[in-house]
Amino acid sequence: MYRYLSLGFGIFILLLFVTTGIAGLGFQRLAMYYPVTVSLIGTLLSLIYVIQQVNQLRKPVEASREDPDMLPFDKAFVYLAWFIGYILLISVVGLMVSTACYLGVFLYFQAKMRWWGVLISIASALLVLNLISQVMNLYWPRSLLGW
Amino acid sequence: MFEAGLEALTLILQPARLGFIVLGTSIGMIVGILPGLGGAVGMSVVLPFVFGMDPYSGMALLMGMVAVIHTADTFPSVLLGIPGSSGSQATIMDGYPLAKQGQAARALGAAFTSSVVGGLFGAVLLFATVNFARPLVLALRSPELFMLTILGLSMVGVLSRGSALKGVLAGVLGLLLGVVGGAPAVSEYRFTFNSIYLFDGIPLPVLALGLFALPEMIELLIRDTNIAGKAELTGSRLQGIKDAVKYRWLIIRSSFIGVLVGMVPGLGGPVVDWIAYGIAVRTSKNNENFGKGDIRGVIAPEAANNAKECGALVPTMLFGIPGSSTTAILLGGLILMGIEAGPRMVSTNLPVMLTIIWTLAIANVIGALLCLSFAGLVSKVSLIPGKVLVPFLMVIMVVASYQSTRHWGDVITFLIIGLLGWVMKSIDWPRAPLIIGFVLSTPAERYLHLSMSRYGFSWMSFPIVIVIAVIVVVILLYGTAGKKHKKDTPPPGGGYV
Numbered sequence: 001m002y003r004y005l006s007l008g009f010g011i012f013i014l015l016l017f018v019t020t021g022i023a024g025l026g027f028q029r030l031a032m033y034y035p036v037t038v039s040l041i042g043t044l045l046s047l048i049y050v051i052q053q054v055n056q057l058r059k060p061v062e063a064s065r066e067d068p069d070m071l072p073f074d075k076a077f078v079y080l081a082w083f084i085g086y087i088l089l090i091s092v093v094g095l096m097v098s099t100a101c102y103l104g105v106f107l108y109f110q111a112k113m114r115w116w117g118v119l120i121s122i123a124s125a126l127l128v129l130n131l132i133s134q135v136m137n138l139y140w141p142r143s144l145l146g147w
Numbered sequence: 148m149f150e151a152g153l154e155a156l157t158l159i160l161q162p163a164r165l166g167f168i169v170l171g172t173s174i175g176m177i178v179g180i181l182p183g184l185g186g187a188v189g190m191s192v193v194l195p196f197v198f199g200m201d202p203y204s205g206m207a208l209l210m211g212m213v214a215v216i217h218t219a220d221t222f223p224s225v226l227l228g229i230p231g232s233s234g235s236q237a238t239i240m241d242g243y244p245l246a247k248q249g250q251a252a253r254a255l256g257a258a259f260t261s262s263v264v265g266g267l268f269g270a271v272l273l274f275a276t277v278n279f280a281r282p283l284v285l286a287l288r289s290p291e292l293f294m295l296t297i298l299g300l301s302m303v304g305v306l307s308r309g310s311a312l313k314g315v316l317a318g319v320l321g322l323l324l325g326v327v328g329g330a331p332a333v334s335e336y337r338f339t340f341n342s343i344y345l346f347d348g349i350p351l352p353v354l355a356l357g358l359f360a361l362p363e364m365i366e367l368l369i370r371d372t373n374i375a376g377k378a379e380l381t382g383s384r385l386q387g388i389k390d391a392v393k394y395r396w397l398i399i400r401s402s403f404i405g406v407l408v409g410m411v412p413g414l415g416g417p418v419v420d421w422i423a424y425g426i427a428v429r430t431s432k433n434n435e436n437f438g439k440g441d442i443r444g445v446i447a448p449e450a451a452n453n454a455k456e457c458g459a460l461v462p463t464m465l466f467g468i469p470g471s472s473t474t475a476i477l478l479g480g481l482i483l484m485g486i487e488a489g490p491r492m493v494s495t496n497l498p499v500m501l502t503i504i505w506t507l508a509i510a511n512v513i514g515a516l517l518c519l520s521f522a523g524l525v526s527k528v529s530l531i532p533g534k535v536l537v538p539f540l541m542v543i544m545v546v547a548s549y550q551s552t553r554h555w556g557d558v559i560t561f562l563i564i565g566l567l568g569w570v571m572k573s574i575d576w577p578r579a580p581l582i583i584g585f586v587l588s589t590p591a592e593r594y595l596h597l598s599m600s601r602y603g604f605s606w607m608s609f610p611i612v613i614v615i616a617v618i619v620v621v622i623l624l625y626g627t628a629g630k631k632h633k634k635d636t637p638p639p640g641g642g643y644v
Contacts, residue, residue, distance in 0.1 A: 013320060030332040034592040038326065079368045138546060141546075
């Protein structure tokens with residue numbers, strides 16, 4: 001998995017550098033040199049990296065470097081989904097309501113907190129958030145419902 | 148000069164002004180502890196209050212706040228692996244691994260001691276050089292500034308532990324991300340996809356938060372443990388203080404670097420801690436533990452980022468050139484108090500300048516003492532289970548990232564960069580070079596353009612340019628030679644920072 005992800009990431013940045021290099025050619029002369037040079041260097045280096053990774057893949061598994069400490073992807077995607085869900089919720093119902101829902105559900109189902117602990121945590125978080133926002137003049141993300 | 152200095156000290160030691168320093172210090176601590184909020188937010192909080200104040204009291208409040216941000220921002224960097232501000236990114240490299248080993252209190256003790264010494268050293272150096280810093284700064288033209296950005300970029304090689312190719316590629320990726328937005332030479336917007344949000348480029352705080360914070364949060368949740376990975380903390384603040392005393396010359400050296408880099412207009416800020424860190428790695432004996440929890444990796448950037456605040460006052464006060472958004476607002480504060488930055492700061496307004504230096508020194512001591520007193524208690528954050536801590540951190544991250552431009556693009560960028568950071572962490576790509584490349588991308592392009600327009604290719608023969616070029620070559624050669632002799636291994640518990 002580690003080697004495939006390394007190769008996949010290498011191909012991704014290779015394509016990124018190639019695309020930005022080509023796009024850079026469309027800029028005005030003085031705005032073009034720098035991004036095109038950076039993209040060119042990036043393309044060459046990422047090509048070397050991709051070739052290295054392909055060679056790694058050809059080697060037997062024992063001989064190649066396998067990271068024993070790599071974290072499981074399925075779990076990572078689950079937690080990423082939590083984060084994305086929270087952000088989507090903010091965009092619809094606003095920061096306060098979303099934060100209360102997100103903290104409540106996460107702490108109860110994931111952290112296995114008792115219900116009263118969850119309630120105290122939500123109340124404290126909302127209080128501190130409000131207080132700091134007032135004192136520091138912080139802005140909250142705008143939402144569709146305007147809350 | 149010394150008489151004027153003593154006179155300024157008596158002015159600042161008046162109880163009301165000391166009170167303003169303590170107030171500014173307290174606000175600066177809160178701003179520093181909350182990840183993603185920089186000096187600009189703190190400045191915007193206190194600026195309305197300085198209107199109508201006498202300059203000494205006003206500067207006590209403003210500089211008290213500025214002085215401690217880079218002391219307090221160590222808390223999130225060490226405890227959570229999240230940069231408290233742009234000046235504390237390098238502290239994560241070894242501070243967070245130390246917290247993972249249960250030695251958060253030790254790391255914080257060393258960091259705060261280094262910070263206070265760095266701040267005091269910077270104040271002393273500023274006092275000593277304030278009269279002749281002007282010709283030094285004027286000697287730096289665009290070619291020299293360009294070479295200094297190249298010197299900063301050469302740190303990418305130093306931070307590419309494990310694989311030079313991955314590190315350099317990450318640095319080039321950072322350079323590319325830095326291109327997003329308006330071109331410095333002509334009116335052209337690059338890679339903005341017609342999004343107004345991207346016209347000013349990707350905000351550094353959002354990039355740093357996404358790159359470092361999100362991957363750590365995901366890892367913490369997956370491992371289902373606390374940051375320290377154990378039930379009890381080892382190491383103490385006292386041990387950290389002893390470490391700082393042991394590596395006193397590293398503090399002095401890093402502080403000196405901090406002041407010097409801070410003096411360079413338009414370069415210092417977010418990169419000084421990386422430069423100090425990189426030089427510490429290169430010049431230290433037995434440096435194989437850097438990146439895995441070496442206390443010297445905490446000491447060097449912390450001393451440098453506090454000292455940098457003093458150096459940054461030279462271009463700000465003597466030339467009216469703000470090096471960052473914080474110093475830009477500071478200039479606004481000066482105007483509110485009827486003071487104009489410029490050469491008169493070392494003649495007519497010398498008492499105000501000396502008051503600022505004293506405030507920096509006093510606020511550094513107060514801030515470090517406050518932070519040290521809380522360090523033992525706050526370090527217990529690393530014992531909170533990840534599944535309890537992370538949801539609260541996520542709320543803070545979202546609110547903090549939104550403050551950069553107050554646009555939804557901040558939150559979306561935070562998420563996208565977070566994903567990038569997580570993939571990089573998973574496959575052992577160093578993330579630090581990406582930040583360095585990003586930070587130095589715009590200055591590198593701007594100064595190269597100015598140099599070529601003004602001097603053609605003749606700038607390459609300027610003496611200072613040649614000296615800096617030689618230093619860069621030595622760093623790169625030394626780095627390559629060093630790597631041939633030792634094969635590095637990833638730090639325990641995950642990829643490189």
